[in-house]
Amino acid sequence: MAMRSESNSPLKKFFEENKSLKFLLPLLLLLVIAVIIVNFVLGRDAAETTSGNPPGITDPAALEKQQKVEVLPQIIRSGSSGEVDVNKDPFADPMKLVGVVYSETKPTAIINWGNYSYIVGLDDIVGDSKWQVTGIGKDNITLDSGNEKMTLHLDGSF
8 A cells, every 4th residue: 555645745835836815714703703602692582682681680579570562553642731821812723633544444543632643443532532533534533522513624724
């Protein structure tokens, strides 16, 4: 059997022809290992923070005591700090239709009334009043209070 001399191995010839690869390949290997380690550590931290619990709180009783967040849709919105509007027109309509999202299955309307905005659908009651939504059209809404009927239009007329 003929012994193979190490000076003739193809790998050794390759590295002799490309001397810069002797330094770049080990450096590249270290870089790949570092990226894998960093990705593993950061991936584990990201999984802990996306579990829904605030960082550092693992006790379920402490989670229950934290303040709850109101999730949309918010049906009643207030736009003022409770101040009285002195310049308000006393003859203006008490309610104003400002938007309609019309669909055959679930129409929705937005009504401004004083300092509040209400998002209402069919058969909803507007705020703390006696007015109930009886119909929503493409550009109007009909309200009924039992003995009175009122139709509000998007252009402000009724």
